[in-house]
Amino acid sequence: MSEVGCAQPAEDIRMEKELQDLFGKWQGTKGSLIPILQGAQEIYGYLPKEVLLKIARELKLPPSRVFGVVTFYAQFHLEPRGRNIVKVCLGTACHVRGGSKIYERMQEVLGVGDGETTEDLRYTLETVACLGCCGLSPVVMVNDDTHGRMEPEDLKSIVDQYE
Ligand code: FES
Structure with missing residues (x-):
């Protein structure tokens, strides 16, 4: 056509x-x-x-x-990004407190892997090495909001808050 x-x-x-x-x-x-x-x-x-x-x-x-x-430069993106950027920390402090379980569950919740964006462009998932608030580990950040002491079962209700 x-x-x-x-x-x-x-x-x-x-x-x-x-x-x-x-x-x-x-x-x-x-x-x-x-x-x-x-x-x-x-x-x-x-x-x-x-x-x-x-x-x-x-x-x-x-x-x-x-x-x-x-x-x-990591600041530039060649693919569309989600309206909400979800960062899961895999730094040392978060890792020893179950960061990888948080990351596994977050991939299930969003249905995408590291650096990927959901089809509806609602979320982009990223892993990071430290978010600078290790005392709250394991930490997830959505846009500018820090969510600390995460448990895998918390994740769905957290990301659902972001349109
Ligand atoms: S290692 Fe996760 S916030 Fe520092």
Whole structure:
């Protein structure tokens, strides 16, 4: 089926305009690749391939350089991310207090593994090495909320609080 003539959804148009504004803001500025990537990720929630190609064209850089930077830094994401980021700590303090059981159960609850996002884009699951609150181990963080002294049976009701 041809897509020619299809109206572009308003959301796409808005994001494209914001991207063009971002290009305008950084036009002619040296070292603008990283801030443009950060800005584009804020607009789209991640960095779609076609957006990276537009950035490469705009900055007159080889696409391989842009992709190289994106894959080097953990802050950039090439896949859509969930509305809620669920982090399970597997650092030493959490590990000795059952962090791996928490992680196993969280994978069951969400139905995804490390670095993966649920199909409905509600959650992205990540493991981390320490969340800086070892006294509360084992720890799970959802967005900016810290949940300490977790038990596997607590997890479903916790993640269900986040739309
Ligand atoms: S090891 Fe888990 S919070 Fe530090």
